[in-house]
Amino acid sequence: MTDxxxxxxxxxxxxxRRTELHWPxxxxxxxxxxxxxxxxxxxxxxLPTPSGGxxxxxxxxxxxxxxxxxxxxxxVTEVRTAHRLVRPFLGVGVLGGYTTFSTYVVDxxxxxxAGAPVTALAYLGATLVAALLAVVAGMxxxxxxxxxxIR
Numbered sequence: 001m002t003d004x005x006x007x008x009x010x011x012x013x014x015x016x017r018r019t020e021l022h023w024p025x026x027x028x029x030x031x032x033x034x035x036x037x038x039x040x041x042x043x044x045x046x047l048p049t050p051s052g053g054x055x056x057x058x059x060x061x062x063x064x065x066x067x068x069x070x071x072x073x074x075x076v077t078e079v080r081t082a083h084r085l086v087r088p089f090l091g092v093g094v095l096g097g098y099t100t101f102s103t104y105v106v107d108x109x110x111x112x113x114a115g116a117p118v119t120a121l122a123y124l125g126a127t128l129v130a131a132l133l134a135v136v137a138g139m140x141x142x143x144x145x146x147x148x149x150i151r
Contacts, residue, residue, distance in 0.1 A: 029093040031089065032088070032090060034093075039098050040098045054122070059130070067134040069099075070137065070138025071141070079142070
């Protein structure tokens, strides 16, 4: 292990960079992922999708998760210095477990298979646009509230 901050975006295909991977980091990501997945399950249970219907639960989880990712990244990179495990726990773990872009693809395929290709296409496009806008909105709102100015 090193005394350097852990970079959660490290490429593990490069053997020299594998030394950054260690148990506290894995534990933080795993614990956060479990909490995020439980939160997503709660959203899915609260808003079941009828066959061929618009998958609102997945849409809301992905868009709200992207909003929170925008907030988190501004807070931990521009507003305050966070513990080195905050970003892996919250960003990779909680929000990574909460957002579910793999389910987004499965929902799209299921909607097409249920005979609703227009709904599937609307869901496909709306999710991409809304998720990207949510990240930007989260970043801008957080900067405004925190008084951070971009030069």
